[in-house]
Amino acid sequence: MTLISANAPLPLQGTYNTRDLGGYPAGPGAVCAGRFLRSDQPAGLGEGDLEALYRYGVRLSIDLRSGEECRRAPSSLRGYQDIRCEEVPLLDNLQSSLAAGETAGLPDSMGALYVSLLRESQPSLARALSLMAGCREGCVLYHCTAGKDRTGVLSMLLLSLAGVEEAVIVADYAASEANMAPFFAKQRAALEKLAPGGIPEGAFSSAPENMEMALAELRRQGGAEEYLRTIGLTGGEIGALRARLLAE
Numbered sequence: 001m002t003l004i005s006a007n008a009p010l011p012l013q014g015t016y017n018t019r020d021l022g023g024y025p026a027g028p029g030a031v032c033a034g035r036f037l038r039s040d041q042p043a044g045l046g047e048g049d050l051e052a053l054y055r056y057g058v059r060l061s062i063d064l065r066s067g068e069e070c071r072r073a074p075s076s077l078r079g080y081q082d083i084r085c086e087e088v089p090l091l092d093n094l095q096s097s098l099a100a101g102e103t104a105g106l107p108d109s110m111g112a113l114y115v116s117l118l119r120e121s122q123p124s125l126a127r128a129l130s131l132m133a134g135c136r137e138g139c140v141l142y143h144c145t146a147g148k149d150r151t152g153v154l155s156m157l158l159l160s161l162a163g164v165e166e167a168v169i170v171a172d173y174a175a176s177e178a179n180m181a182p183f184f185a186k187q188r189a190a191l192e193k194l195a196p197g198g199i200p201e202g203a204f205s206s207a208p209e210n211m212e213m214a215l216a217e218l219r220r221q222g223g224a225e226e227y228l229r230t231i232g233l234t235g236g237e238i239g240a241l242r243a244r245l246l247a248e
Contacts, residue, residue: 004168006175010037012052014044014076017147017179021155024172026162026246035244036132036140038155040147040180041065045076054081059138062128064090064150077141088128090121090150110202111213114153118217122231128154129228132244133237140244146183148176148206156214160224161238162245170211177206 010018017040022033034057042061045053061077063070066089078085091113107113117125132140144150152173159169184204202210221227228238 004171006172009179010052010056012045012049014046014049015040015042015147016183017176018042018141018143019147019172019175019179021158021172021245024159024162024164024168026159026164029246031159031162031164031245032248034139036142036155036158038147038151039141039143040151040183041069041073041143041145042075042077042141043073050076050080053077053141054083057139058141059083060131060135060140061085062131062140062142063087064124064128064142064144064154066092069145073145086131088124088131090124090128090144090153091117109210109213110149110205110207111210113149114210114214115217117150117153118214118221118227125154125157126228126231126233129157129233129241130237132158133233133240135244146176146180148173148180152176152206152211153214156211156218157224157228158241158245160215160218161228161242166212166215169215170208173211174206174208177204180204 007019007021007023009016010020012018017038019038020033021036021038022031024031037056037058058077059082061075061083063075063085067087070087075085077083107116128142132142142151142154155172156169159172188204218224218227221230225238
């Protein structure tokens with residue numbers, strides 16, 4: 001049995017879960033390093049971290065958080081050098097419901113939440129992926145708050161498009177729980193205060209079965225390429241994403 005290990009986080013002081021998608025086996029080759037960084041919120045980056053990310057090649061940052069999350073913890077990347085920063089909120093309705101204490105209609109698991117995201121947040125997913133496809137140079141950093149849920153689904157779509165095996169995609173997702181443990185320990189009380197009606201079960205975990213549910217939904221929708229076409233990406237954009245993922 002082959003042991004599958006996820007990529008380690010970059011040695012930054014201000015984030016816990018900033019990881020390159022590069023190096024994962026994909027068909028006869030591997031995903032290229034230095035093209036995509038998945039991350040938790042870059043709100044506490046010091047000058048050293050910012051310089052390190054710029055040297056790494058980051059030229060586009062895509063923030064998947066809600067407007068309220070962005071106001072509460074602004075990205076340190078905004079305004080740094082010539083890094084372009086875009087906001088593409090995912091699950092905005094969920095954030096509003098949690099803040100209002102309205103949890104009755106929410107999905108009953110994180111896996112169900114990811115399925116809902118794939119079905120109901122297609123315009124935002126398409127926008128984020130289109131921005132990625134249009135980035136001709138450098139590295140794209142994309143993030144939410146923990147770099148686990150919204151970031152995890154977007155990572156799943158990218159890695160699936162590249163041809164990475166599902167077991168590897170699940171391992172990449174599952175690594176967030178351990179990486180973010182220090183953040184969750186400090187933030188749990190604050191997050192529960194923001195969500196007086198309670199937070200979704202498993203919000204602080206990245207159990208493999210959650211991503212397995214998302215992958216099953218993606219298969220039901222015809223796989224990564226068919227899904228991207230369905231949500232509105234052009235053939236050229238899909239080709240650009242695949243080339244960014246795989247071309248040396």
